[in-house]
Amino acid sequence: QVQLQESGPGLVKPSQTLSLTCTVSGGSIRSGGYYWSWIRQHPGKGLEWIGYTYYSGSTYYNPSLKSRVMISLDASKKQFSLRLSSVTAADTAVYYCARNLRHNGWFDPWGQGILVIVSS
Amino acid sequence: EIVMTQSPATLSVSQGERATLSCRASQSINSNLAWYQQKPGQAPRLLIYAASTRATGIPARFSGSGSGTEFTLTISSLQSEDFAVYYCQQYHNWPPLTFGGGTKVEIK
Numbered sequence: 001q002v003q004l005q006e007s008g009p010g011l012v013k014p015s016q017t018l019s020l021t022c023t024v025s026g027g028s029i030r031s032g033g034y035y036w037s038w039i040r041q042h043p044g045k046g047l048e049w050i051g052y053t054y055y056s057g058s059t060y061y062n063p064s065l066k067s068r069v070m071i072s073l074d075a076s077k078k079q080f081s082l083r084l085s086s087v088t089a090a091d092t093a094v095y096y097c098a099r100n101l102r103h104n105g106w107f108d109p110w111g112q113g114i115l116v117i118v119s120s
Numbered sequence: 121e122i123v124m125t126q127s128p129a130t131l132s133v134s135q136g137e138r139a140t141l142s143c144r145a146s147q148s149i150n151s152n153l154a155w156y157q158q159k160p161g162q163a164p165r166l167l168i169y170a171a172s173t174r175a176t177g178i179p180a181r182f183s184g185s186g187s188g189t190e191f192t193l194t195i196s197s198l199q200s201e202d203f204a205v206y207y208c209q210q211y212h213n214w215p216p217l218t219f220g221g222g223t224k225v226e227i228k
Contacts, residue, residue, distance in 0.1 A: 046220070047219040049219070063216065064216075104152075104169070105152070105154075105209075105210075105211025106154035106166060106211055107154075107164070107209070108175065110163040113163050
């Protein structure tokens with residue numbers, strides 16, 4: 001079964017770029033049937049979808065973050081990545097990667113999540 | 121963007137009792153709704169999709185209903201492992217995909 005695992009720095013300085021990677025195991029990232037998403041959760045708060053990428057390289061971002069977000073995919077490494085620029089304390093959150101079907105938008109499975117703190 | 125609203129924010133229920141959680145969409149989403157369970161320190165877990173279809177391995181005590189703008193997640197007899205936060209999510213008009221604010225089910 002497909003498993004996802006986030007990795008990256010747990011601490012980022014304000015104004016810098018947050019960079020995370022999600023590694024996919026147990027299945028193909030090249031499958032045309034899936035989008036590969038990033039979702040975040042501010043401490044003690046709800047869930048916010050950040051955006052997704054597709055194996056072809058196409059992407060879509062939440063309009064609320066679009067100006068600062070880039071999601072990319074490296075099929076050879078079975079990874080997809082998130083870059084969030086010009087971070088502030090408001091970007092402190094647990095970041096999850098997840099898979100969703102192209103034609104149905106529910107998320108399954110999810111990675112375990114990684115806490116990223118923005119602080120100097 | 122479709123706004124999802126969950127109620128109540130917190131639900132206090134005794135073990136063995138029935139829990140009923142609500143989710144409302146700001147416009148009709150047909151049956152394009154999923155429910156997730158999240159325990160402290162864990163990622164959300166898919167419970168229900170298409171408003172009423174249980175995901176693989178989800179116990180039968182979890183059931184979903186509704187269509188249009190009003191949806192319900194029912195846990196027929198709460199077990200100790202069911203105390204958690206529950207989120208609904210719409211996938212009718214996307215992107216963006218949007219979640220409700222969550223309902224915390226706590227022990228009464």
